[in-house]
Amino acid sequence: MAARMNPDLRKERENASFDPEKITTFLWGGKERVQRKRELEFLALNDPDYQHEDLNFMSREQQYETQLKKGILMVTKMKELKIPDEDQLFYTSAVLVSDVHPMMVHTRMFLPTLYGQATEEQKDKWLKLAENYAIVGTYAQTEIGHGTFVRGLETTATYDPKTQEFILNTPTLSASKWWPGGMGKTSNYVVLMAQLYIHSKPYGVHSFMLQIRSLEDHKPLPGVTVGDIGPKFGYDVMDNGFLALNNVRIPRENMLMKHSRVEPDGTYVKPPSTKLAYGTMVQVRANIVMYSGVVLAKAVTIATRYSCVRRQSEMKPGHPEPQVLDYVTQQYKLFPYLAAAYAFWLTGQTMMSVYTTSSSQISKGDISVLPELHALSAGLKALSSAAANVGMEKCRLACGGHGYSHASGLPRLYTNMTPASTAEGEHVVLMLQTARYLMKSYNQSLQGEKLAGSVAYLSGVQLVPAAGRTRNMLDLGVLCDAYRHRAGRLVHEAAAQLRSELQAGKDQADAWNATSVDLVKAATAHSQYFVVKNFAERLTDSTLDSSISDVLTRLCQLHALHGLVTNSGDFLEDGYLTGTDIRQARRHINALMAKLRPDAVALVDAFDFPDGILNSVLGRYDGNVYEHLLEWAKASPLNKTDVHQSYHKYLKPFLEANRAKL
Template sequence: MSSTQEIVKCSFNPDDMGQLLYKEIYHKWIKVQELIAKDPILQNNVGDYGQSRDKLYEIYCKKAYKLHKLLNYSDEMIPGMVNSQFPETVVTVLHQTMFIPTIKYLGTEKQIEKWLPPSLNYEIVGCYAQTELGHGSDVQNLETTAVYDKNTEEFILNSPTISSTKWWIGDLGLTATHAVTHAQLFINGKHYGVQTFIVQVRDTHTHLPLKGIEVGDVGPKYGYNTKDNGYLRMNNVRIPREQMLMRYSKVSKAGEFIKAQNEKIGYATMMQVRTSIIFNTYISLAQGLAIGVRYSHFRRQFKDKNGIERPIIDYQTQQDKLIPLVADCYAQGFGCQRIKEILTENLKRINEKNDFSLMGDLHALLCCCKAVYTWNTHFGLDKIRQSLGGHGFLQSSGVCTIQTEFSPSCTYEGENTVLLLQTGRYLLKACNKAQKNQPINENVEYLHNLQSTLSQKATFTRQEQLLCPEIIRKLMRLHAAFYVNKMMLKMMEKAGEFGPKEAWNKHVGVSITEASIAHTYYWTFKTFLDTLIKIQDENIRSVLSNLCCLYGLQRIIDWPIGYFEGRFLTGEQLEIILNAKEYIFTLIKPDLLGLVDAFKFNENALRSDLVDPKPYEKLLQSAKLSSVNNEEYQKKLRSLTRQLREIPKL
């Protein structure tokens, strides 16, 4: 049976599932892919594999120019859609995802009026210069300085140490003309913390660095090499007072500093970016699965008793590699939808009512989901690559390039462990509030009546009971409560012995990250279940219910120790869970192709020889097109190999 026939036979309509996954951007998602696939400059070309870094940068500059002409980049969803279409990152993506949003969120109306039009028209290209050689996650200890000179109404920016060099700044190395720059503000010798400035780094006509600016590319990297991550040093660079972004914090002409009502507003851009990263965890994993699942239905190995080779997806071991990741992908997709809703509500409250009440809850949620989802996608993509056998190691398989481009997500815009610690701090505060019967956010409602909660146990005795998501939700709720309580008790013990700061830094870190991960798993499962309840289509609800259950069961199987340490589960119940997981595989397998078809990637976006109707022929064709196989290179090679053979023998 062909893949197309299996999609037609699945129990639901993949187009309807796609609309559930992408909601209001569904039609735009498909249209953007079609536009890119049809354009000779934008469409993916196997000949680009193996090109030098400088050549790839030129290719992607041309793509960026064409995309700017064809698409409306004032739509904040466009950059995320576009980036997933190519095996390398598009030049200027940080201009769209960080520079422009920072101006929108932190600029005054007058500043937005000045800077936004030239940014949208690409008269200037910006970047986001926060990270330094010496400090990344520790933003409060950045070393770049901005000293206000009230006589000239200017800020003087300097990089006073080697470690204050701005570093890893995307779009800065070769492309940007301007940088949103974070620096420690000083007025009359008094320190006012990190503030945000717009600094021009290159001339907009000659593209040469301006006076006092030293700028360049950081060099070759593990991957992500079309992205010109750069460095920046400043020596007495003067900018007008109006180039400090002043929607919230302000400096008057006379040098009076007016503090923002809520200092966390500086995280507004980062919140938008982390939401985009979370969306990309879903998209990248979905791409890898679309390739892995389709190829697993085509690829045949080993004959059955009738002498017919079996598709490798028929083997339980292959199902175990891929089907749980499909559940993860859907869970992360629905998690991202909910996060976008909260982000939108947060920005609305801030803009309309100056209400910052959601900031802390959203920040904690973004931190833990960014960390857990990026790790899961990174390691999931490697599992998919391995599931393809040797072919997965080829760039033309598509999966290894997706993984390489995705891998920086685990460290950029917040190193994952540090982010989990930030969520842990939020959980500790929520736990203390709950103990005092103070109100807490619904995301952490399980912290009320902790001791009563932790006295509960799983009561299921049969496999079929685990096809009910609510039973699994209660189990995962216990798990989250257990790890947060464990963290709190250890923090109290070690703080009493060493003091709070040393306890946090040296003795409780692992417990904090465990609590944050357990919280993330529970929140994600609960969000999946909340989505499920609202679905009207019975066929879609049925298959998603199975995926939801599998997502939860896989979390228990992968991390059972807390369930046993808390005495919530018995060994016999874990055996039932293992059997239930294998049974769910049999329920999901007939719908597997439909589930990945619902991701709605066309063949150009997947850029994989393995999803071609004739993958073996396509692999051979791509090999023949490799630059080392052309006649010109072969002539040069023959000369080199002849010299090698002529080496005198010992």
């Protein structure tokens, strides 16, 4: 018998203007991909080997042990099931739900670094071991005193030509490696980022393969001090670690030498580009853009469904309590982030496609694509992770008091998303990296060079817009033009400010620092333009029927208009838009929200997150929230007995002593 459906949610689904399945197909890449996704999710969600007590009711040690066991089971079963690489994410997402496992960095950073930076001989030596989990590795870059500034890393690798070895040291406290996931207790190998020294001369940061624990008893090897860094804001299941090294020697062949190398006599052969060593980082950043869209989509799904189930207050005296989503203020909290979830989901797909194409070119020796790939991944990673964090908190607030409970699924989603704003590059630093590329590109355009790719528009920056135009603020072309103009103007003004600081006598570093707020603003505007333009371009897909095209167009309009109104000063500052344009944009937002209201549940259903993956009592597909909230609460370990042992130890004597005094 089919599960009972909350009548409010049933009504929402019956009144939708489109078939959510069509958008699901669009978002996941076709009917076959959707079918494969669902098969693997069903397989994982219904496997009794993965069932366990709610992680929220466990200690950190229990969470680590549970997820390690699940991770090992998962790796073993994926091999038995022969799940290809392109399908594994479907399976792993269903196994891990809204979390990770302690060997995750092995898959996401350790292996990709070996693929991208090891020579063929080194791959023969280590890849089979790593791919078959005969060894487990992590990626050790960040130090306790240095993070995003890779050139400032203090860990050293000093070459000794007599023994043909590198001597590895963390010479200061601040040089200790800090944060690598899985290093605390799980990994026995690391890819170590360290400053290379040959004959006392520095050659910059390079990567080295280092064994840190015995393969016999897992104890740290001589000269290695390693452990777990303790509880964090999220990811309780992950054993992020610290690592200190004291004169640890490794063979010369343990330097990853695909791009640069050290000969036996100490001769250094430099790489064709210093940026080639950062391929792993670019891949991880591209993944974070995709991840941001998916995680925001989960949060919006939870908050939207719950806002239809929850009834609150009186809109009209004497009438029944309305659904919370009927309040326009609630729509204004949620719908812009529903639109943003779609925007970043599609941007993530584009970013991964750009990364794949660029990697193919780089592997063939064409490194001309590296600077744009680096700049694009940095800006979009910073923008998407920040937007996801803000949006998820809005979703939690939109769920009222129940959003504060772990039963909602939102606290765990939120705390596990927050590292993305600092991991693999802190937000502002990444925006400044994008800004550096924008400044270079803009200056090239002033010299008459033709720009291509994401910066092509900088060749045609128009500083004096045509006056007195009336604009249709719902036209996606008009909105894209406005974002392009704003980005171009802010890049131009940041460049002018930088030039002014230099002309005032400041050196390059001080002038850059003095202009940095303007530079971050320009890079943010550039990244936002890319997202809006990409969303609009994806809607030209000829396979979309009119009902899907219509509703997705509304989302794209809302995303662009909300960003425009939120940053209205930028668009008004030089007279490109007028006060009338902004007022029109505000009215359009209200009208779009009214049109999207009947489709809200269908739009979150289209993300196609089964309950087992959403892991939220508030966001259940059937909407039966309250009975399951009570059921969830009863499962708390504090409820295993009617009277907790602490009553007899502490509370009873305290109360009895106080009563005796009366």
